[in-house]
Amino acid sequence: MAEFLQYVITGLAVGMVYALIALGFALVWKSSSVANLALGQLVLISSWFTYGMLVQASLPYWLGLPLTILFALLLGWIIERFALRPLVAQPILSLITVTLGVAYFLEGVVSFIWPMSVAALPRIFPVEPVHIGPAVVSQEYIWAAVISLALFGLLSLFFRYHRMGVAMRATADDQLAVQACAIPVTSVFSTSWMFACVVAAIGGVLISCIGGITFGLVETGLKSFSVVILGGLNSFVGCIVAGPIIGLCENLGGGYLTPLIGPGIKDIIPFIIIIIVMFIKPYGLFGETRIERI
Amino acid sequence: MLKLNNIEVVYLNVVKVLHGISMGVEDCSVVALLGANGAGKTTTLKAISGLLRTEEGEVTDGSIEWDGERIDRKTAVEIGKLGIVQALEGRRVFGHLNTEENLLVGAYNRRDHYAVSEDMSMAYNYFPRLKQLRRNIAGYLSGGEQQMLVIGRAMMAAPRLMMLDEPSLGLAPMMVEEIYDIIKRFNTEKETSVLLVEQNVRVALNIAHYGYVMENGRVVLDGTADFLRNNEDVKEFYMGLSAVGAKKSYRSVKHYKRRKRWL
């Protein structure tokens, strides 16, 4: 029972971080219909950057963590400005290919600057574990869930009430009409990339706090793809529902099936779920279908 | 205040669709731009609003002036900030946003929050129906309501020139009348100029002061609304009336067209 509860809690917590990272995909997809294939690498490089700030440069948290955010914002801006904007109005496939190029570029940068393949972040959160019923969970999980949820809430408010947030949703609906309202779509796109990088960075740091910095962070990005596909490519609600589902299945399946089937099953489970969902609901659980009126 | 001097527009560097258009819009006036499908009306509006660029079109010759300043090299955002707004053809609301959010997007570039909320009440005042629908998702509004929303969104930019592309398209006659009344009211009460693209010549000339008739990328006829209303060719081609006021059959119109062309 304690074991089960533990799997559930940690699964849900990690799932919420997946959901947060998945937002980095949904944001870009919604506003510009570009599939951000660099998600995993964004997670990876921001985690290493945090390592660089906190460990290698031994900066205090209050300085190092905001610098990570700043780095992510800058990275997002640069990617949009120099990799994607020159290709505006080109076929969407070229744009997606460019994000793949960005992914490999970032991976190269990471192995150049941080050739060691694993590292651990210092313990940012309090060390003593929390007792939830019979389960004992380390605080990293709890904080990961809380921070992800809080960011989710903030972003929802932003999209609901902020001028730019509403403009971003409008852009997702009709790019030309947005331009007819004299809204600079380029700043909409660059904002979406900046946000995408920030959520990837924060998600990356949260995951690294739990499992250390490894190349597996790229895989975390891949799992976030399964979150968006399960939730529906352009649905924020879909992300927050699908993330914990994936996290839960992964943890429970991993926990109970590994002794039976062998290691590795944990990483396959999300993809099995996707395939099943795609059969039943091709738009994902909450995918926006186009509104058609006749 | 708006002047087009002999502009030419080329799409994709090869397709020339406007062959020297000259026209003007005075302060506080309503100008109708008439013509059949494919004449180049929408292209003319996009040339003015700067939206041409995103369609890979370009003004290759001539100039567009706004208060004496050339704007044909400016971006859509810059032109929008000068007070020119274009409502696109085909009721392009933001389908997943609600009515009020759609209106707010129209006011994106305005920093005067107080005036924006005033204008929101103004838009609801012009379109009381939209007020009832303020929390409704725009994608599910009826055609007429969507057209109202698109015009209301353009109003929210507090423009000096509002360009409307075929606002009557696909709407019931009653609805067309209602919308045109509101456009006229907006024009007189807010002293906003309106450049109106229409195929529905009769309703357009009802509220317009002046009109231009386009064909194949050229202006073939222009004059006051009265002049155009009484012009035999306009009656013939665009209102489906012959000289004696009877409906003409499509076949004889075609025949007439073969005999006499404007250019």
Ligand SMILES: Nc1ncnc2c1ncn2[C@@H]1O[C@H](COP(=O)(O)OP(=O)(O)O)[C@@H](O)[C@H]1O
């Ligand atoms: N983006 C585009 N690229 C190439 N040709 C275009 C484009 N948009 C319009 N055209 C062409 O320009 C001509 C005029 O179109 P348009 O301005 O839409 O006419 P109207 O609005 O009067 O029906 C048409 O022949 C059309 O095929």
Ligand SMILES: [Mg+2]
């Ligand atoms: Mg048109």
